[in-house]
Amino acid sequence: MKTQKQVIKDFEDCIAFQKSVGEDTRHVESDLKHNLWHYENNDYHTCTKCKRPETAKYDNNEVMVEKQLCFGCNLWEKRLEEDFTKGNVFVYNRTMYSIGSYGISKDDYLGHSGTVFKITYPDGKQVISNNVWCGGDLPFWLTDGFKTATMERDINVEDVKHLL
Ligand SMILES: [Zn+2]
Numbered sequence: 265m266k267t268q269k270q271v272i273k274d275f276e277d278c279i280a281f282q283k284s285v286g287e288d289t290r291h292v293e294s295d296l297k298h299n300l301w302h303y304e305n306n307d308y309h310t311c312t313k314c315k316r317p318e319t320a321k322y323d324n325n326e327v328m329v330e331k332q333l334c335f336g337c338n339l340w341e342k343r344l345e346e347d348f349t350k351g352n353v354f355v356y357n358r359t360m361y362s363i364g365s366y367g368i369s370k371d372d373y374l375g376h377s378g379t380v381f382k383i384t385y386p387d388g389k390q391v392i393s394n395n396v397w398c399g400g401d402l403p404f405w406l407t408d409g410f411k412t413a414t415m416e417r418d419i420n421v422e423d424v425k426h427l428l
Pocket residue numbers: 311312313314315316333334335336337338
């Protein structure tokens with residue numbers, strides 16, 4: 265059980281650490297401001313990667329507790345192990361994207377509203393897609409183990425038909 269004073273100190277340490285590595289700390293500051301009650305007089309661990317307090321009160325939280333990670337860092341660890349090994353996932357400008365099936369009907373639900381992108385993987389492979397989904401910005405600690413691609417938008421499909 266952590267006292268209110270301890271919770272505030274842990275959050276302040278987390279904010280100072282995340283600022284030192286260039287992270288945007290607004291979400292952590294907001295959590296401290298609005299959810300202090302969630303942490304005080306409760307048990308939690310501090311994430312080994314980002315120092316965020318984590319009560320791990322979710323379903324399937326065993327891995328989170330075992331690895332001493334917060335929800336967000338645990339999610340990215342899982343993505344690194346599972347999603348990043350898939351051919352349709354790539355990273356551009358420190359943001360994760362995934363490519364869905366090429367949309368052929370105007371009724372298809374498409375990423376980026378069907379904007380056509382040309383993605384060039386580090387190995388030179390090129391993919392044209394009108395169904396690219398954003399998976400969020402990578403955390404500061406995730407610096408390797410992923411493919412960094414390039415991404416061009418507003419591609420004229422007629423010019424790249426050979427890649428479809
Ligand atoms: Zn974390």
